[in-house]
Amino acid sequence: VKLIEKGTKAFGWYKTGTLNQGQAHMAVLFSELRTRDFKKVSLIDTQATGQLGESGISGWVDEHFWDRFKGALMLALVQTSGDVVSNNGLKKDQNTDYTANSREAIAEMSN
Structure with missing residues (x-):
């Protein structure tokens, strides 16, 4: 059948x-079916x-x-690359953590 x-x-x-945000299902109500030979079947707000x-x-x-x-990733990248360039030009401490700006920007976005 x-x-x-x-x-x-x-x-x-x-x-x-x-x-x-975070949902992957959407509520949809159907009100009508139409067959290939143009027959109409009315439905009373049938949920999908x-x-x-x-x-x-x-x-x-x-x-x-x-x-x-x-935007935040680009800003963090620009700040970090600026720190790398300035520290290499001045021959400062070679143990500098260049990812601090990136981590701070990502942490702010996740909150």
């Missing part, structure tokens, strides 16, 4: 702004579920990683 014919399209809606029955559907989430961190 076929429940839904192959090629049937589901139409529905979702609310924007409901996906919080995953393959295991979990609420919502999963998909790829753009977390904007580089948009969030590239």
Whole structure:
């Protein structure tokens, strides 16, 4: 027994702004099915579920990683490279930790 014919399209809606940071599932409600021969089947706000029955559907989430961190990483790189150049030019202590600025910038971003 076929429940839904192959090629049937589901139409529905979702609310924007409901996906919080770290979530990979989105709540979607379907209101209509349309078969390939244009038959319509009305649904009463049927919730989408995953393959295991979990609420919502999963998909790829753009977390904007580089948009969030590239500025701080570039700033840390510039500061660190400036320290390297200035210490090599003056022949200061050869045991200098050049990663202090980078670690501080990354620590601030993670909070």
